[in-house]
Amino acid sequence: MLKPYQMSSVIITGPNIIQETVIKELHNLKILHIVEHSKNELADIGKPLESANKLSETLVRIRALIAALNIKKEETGFETGKGLLEIESATKKLNQEASSNLDELRKTEEQLSKNQAAKNELEILKDIDVPLESLTSYKSLAYFTGYIGNKSSVNFLKEELSKITDKFMVLGSIAGKKQFIVLFVEAKNKEQASSILNRHNFSPVNLANISNLKGNASANLKKLEGEAKKLQQRKEAIRKNLNQLSADHKGFLLAADEFLSEQLEKAEAPLKFASTQSSFLIKGWIPSEELSNSIGRLNKVAKNKIFVHFEPAKKEDKVPVKLKNPGYAKAFEFFIDLYGMPTYREIDPTFFIFLTFPIFFGIMLGDIGYGTISFMIFWILKKKMPKARNFFNILLLASFVSILFGLLYGEFFGEEKILELELPHLLSRVHDMFTLLYLSIGIGVVHVNIGLIIGFINEIRSHGFMHAVYAKASWVILQAGIALLALTYFKMIAISPLIGAVFLALAVLMLLKGEGVKGLIELPSILTNIMSYARLMAIGLSSVILAVIVNDSSKEFFHKGGFFIIVGVLILIIGHTINIMLGLLGSFLHSLRLHYVEFFSKFFHGGAKKYQPFGAKE
Amino acid sequence: MAADISTGLIALGSGLAIGISAIAAAIAEKEIGAAAVGAMAEKEELFGKGLILTVIPETLVIFGLVVAILILNLAKGG
Numbered sequence: 001m002l003k004p005y006q007m008s009s010v011i012i013t014g015p016n017i018i019q020e021t022v023i024k025e026l027h028n029l030k031i032l033h034i035v036e037h038s039k040n041e042l043a044d045i046g047k048p049l050e051s052a053n054k055l056s057e058t059l060v061r062i063r064a065l066i067a068a069l070n071i072k073k074e075e076t077g078f079e080t081g082k083g084l085l086e087i088e089s090a091t092k093k094l095n096q097e098a099s100s101n102l103d104e105l106r107k108t109e110e111q112l113s114k115n116q117a118a119k120n121e122l123e124i125l126k127d128i129d130v131p132l133e134s135l136t137s138y139k140s141l142a143y144f145t146g147y148i149g150n151k152s153s154v155n156f157l158k159e160e161l162s163k164i165t166d167k168f169m170v171l172g173s174i175a176g177k178k179q180f181i182v183l184f185v186e187a188k189n190k191e192q193a194s195s196i197l198n199r200h201n202f203s204p205v206n207l208a209n210i211s212n213l214k215g216n217a218s219a220n221l222k223k224l225e226g227e228a229k230k231l232q233q234r235k236e237a238i239r240k241n242l243n244q245l246s247a248d249h250k251g252f253l254l255a256a257d258e259f260l261s262e263q264l265e266k267a268e269a270p271l272k273f274a275s276t277q278s279s280f281l282i283k284g285w286i287p288s289e290e291l292s293n294s295i296g297r298l299n300k301v302a303k304n305k306i307f308v309h310f311e312p313a314k315k316e317d318k319v320p321v322k323l324k325n326p327g328y329a330k331a332f333e334f335f336i337d338l339y340g341m342p343t344y345r346e347i348d349p350t351f352f353i354f355l356t357f358p359i360f361f362g363i364m365l366g367d368i369g370y371g372t373i374s375f376m377i378f379w380i381l382k383k384k385m386p387k388a389r390n391f392f393n394i395l396l397l398a399s400f401v402s403i404l405f406g407l408l409y410g411e412f413f414g415e416e417k418i419l420e421l422e423l424p425h426l427l428s429r430v431h432d433m434f435t436l437l438y439l440s441i442g443i444g445v446v447h448v449n450i451g452l453i454i455g456f457i458n459e460i461r462s463h464g465f466m467h468a469v470y471a472k473a474s475w476v477i478l479q480a481g482i483a484l485l486a487l488t489y490f491k492m493i494a495i496s497p498l499i500g501a502v503f504l505a506l507a508v509l510m511l512l513k514g515e516g517v518k519g520l521i522e523l524p525s526i527l528t529n530i531m532s533y534a535r536l537m538a539i540g541l542s543s544v545i546l547a548v549i550v551n552d553s554s555k556e557f558f559h560k561g562g563f564f565i566i567v568g569v570l571i572l573i574i575g576h577t578i579n580i581m582l583g584l585l586g587s588f589l590h591s592l593r594l595h596y597v598e599f600f601s602k603f604f605h606g607g608a609k610k611y612q613p614f615g616a617k618e
Numbered sequence: 619m620a621a622d623i624s625t626g627l628i629a630l631g632s633g634l635a636i637g638i639s640a641i642a643a644a645i646a647e648k649e650i651g652a653a654a655v656g657a658m659a660e661k662e663e664l665f666g667k668g669l670i671l672t673v674i675p676e677t678l679v680i681f682g683l684v685v686a687i688l689i690l691n692l693a694k695g696g
Contacts, residue, residue, distance in 0.1 A: 338665060338666075339665065339666040339669075340663055340665070340666045437687070528677040528680060528681075531677075531680045531681075531684060532676070532677070532680055534680060534683060534684075535680075538683060593669070593673055596666065596669055596670065597669070597670050597673055600666075601670065606666065
């Protein structure tokens with residue numbers, strides 16, 4: 001609690017011949033956080049193990065297969081029980097089968113789309129009785145195909161064409177809602193015909209997909225439809241094959257992916273080591289309490305051929321952080337993870353979040369009904385999504401505290417009475433608005449000052465006592481000065497306002513020394529930070545008032561009776577559902593914000609790396 | 619409730635105090651938020667800093683709230 005696990009820095013050296021054994025044992029131990037070596041004149045980084053190439057090649061192939069066969073990641077419990085060679089050959093075979101199927105699928109789909117394009121063109125021509133082979137270029141004959149204004153345009157067209165020549169032929173049909181025509185003219189009249197056509201809003205259609213067909217359009221259309229059906233069936237069959245393939249080999253592929261990823265991690269581990277021609281050196285961190293046990297096991301597998309040096313963390317070291325909290329507060333490490341790890345020597349604020357987060361949440365949501373419903377929802381969600389267990393544990397606790405505050409406020413779905421029976425309450429949110437406002441700000445003063453005390457301790461650890469006094473205690477004196485000034489101004493205590501002013505001036509000078517000009521710029525922030533806690537009251541109040549509005553408007557419908565009762569019930573359900581969602585979101589975010597912004601800014605530096613031992617899964 | 623014109627004006631005044639400061643905060647947060655999300659897409663560890671920077675303008679609303687409460691209080695006293 002408050003402090004992360006104690007860490008020891010470890011250096012492991014040994015000859016290259018036992019490197020693989022050491023890596024294997026480290027991977028099993030899952031205890032060493034490896035610090036990557038960067039190349040320098042003394043030592044290069046290590047070379048990956050021989051198997052790395054083959055492993056990554058096979059792994060890429062397996063992942064490609066997983067993607068191509070549309071396999072979703074899940075726990076299959078499947079064990080490959082095979083070595084790399086078997087996996088490799090099995091993968092190759094599977095790959096061939098899958099890719100031949102995929103190729104076939106692609107080809108079929110291409111044919112289908114060609115077929116569809118040809119069918120579209122034939123559809124236009126199907127009522128025009130002209131052999132398709134005549135729609136090819138001749139020396140003496142030109143032809144046009146396309147849409148033209150409307151039916152009467154065809155007659156005008158004929159009229160105008162007949163003025164130039166009598167050797168032409170117009171065939172027309174309605175395709176869709178538009179007038180389609182095929183016009184044949186002598187090649188020498190092509191230009192003239194084209195200009196006449198343009199006057200009639202002619203838009204040409206290029207029939208490129210049916211150029212090699214013969215016979216009339218409707219017969220061809222029937223033929224193509226038959227082909228399309230066959231292609232479709234073929235496509236279905238291939239799909240089925242692929243689905244079968246994916247179902248059959250899903251377990252194998254996922255297990256192989258996992259197995260090979262692990263092997264590859266081991267094989268590529270030397271890239272993080274320092275190495276010379278004949279030896280390797282691993283730097284890293286191990287929690288101090290595990291130190292002797294893990295060194296013992298390493299020495300045993302390496303038959304005492306390695307040398308392990310260890311020492312406790314020094315002040316300037318960048319130590320990876322593993323948070324240490326009792327089980328009940330563990331879930332709240334989620335918030336620290338989200339925000340960033342505190343450094344090794346800072347206080348870990350998880351426990352404080354555990355204390356205050358549910359309370360702030362409860363003050364804002366504070367309703368017996370809302371608390372109970374959200375508790376049940378999160379309970380169900382926790383069962384459904386065991387992976388997000390930590391998150392839901394936080395919300396369950398927060399909902400429970402909301403029920404407690406609901407009892408305190410005497411509120412049930414925004415109602416203060418149930419069936420003429422007044423719920424007992426210590427404080428009514430709707431009526432004692434100002435009391436709650438002052439309480440909220442009081443909570444703010446306490447919370448911010450707890451933050452300052454933590455900051456004070458952090459500063460002592462990192463920069464010494466005097467700096468801590470200048471940088472953190474000054475804020476407390478500043479608050480005292482403001483409070484004294486306010487009290488004298490309102491004539492609540494009989495002292496000279498000078499005393500308050502002296503406090504203020506002292507605080508400003510200390511801040512200037514402790515944090516420089518930056519501290520001065522931030523002077524007003526202490527006020528805004530404390531005022532910010534007014535949201536504890538404000539968000540709660542808006543939630544209650546929304547609930548009251550929902551209740552009142554549904555009551556009016558209930559009084560009308562009959563059909564309106566149903567409307568009233570609907571309003572109740574929809575209104576409260578929306579209000580619960582808003583309330584949960586608001587309470588969660590604002591409670592979190594009060595911690596991240598108002599509380600953390602008083603002490604948190606952060607920026608450490610999270611402790612991630614080699615071999616452990618995320 | 620006395621529904622004379624001065625009550626209405628007081629209510630209007632405190633409503634404006636909150637409403638306008640909320641709009642101001644929203645405009646400020648819009649830009650900071652967009653930039654913060656952009657930065658987070660590049661570097662996830664910036665979540666904490668991004669959040670703090672994004673909510674800084676919220677102070678404006680808090681001031682608005684204080685002013686609104688003061689207006690209501692003054693009205694009560696007067």
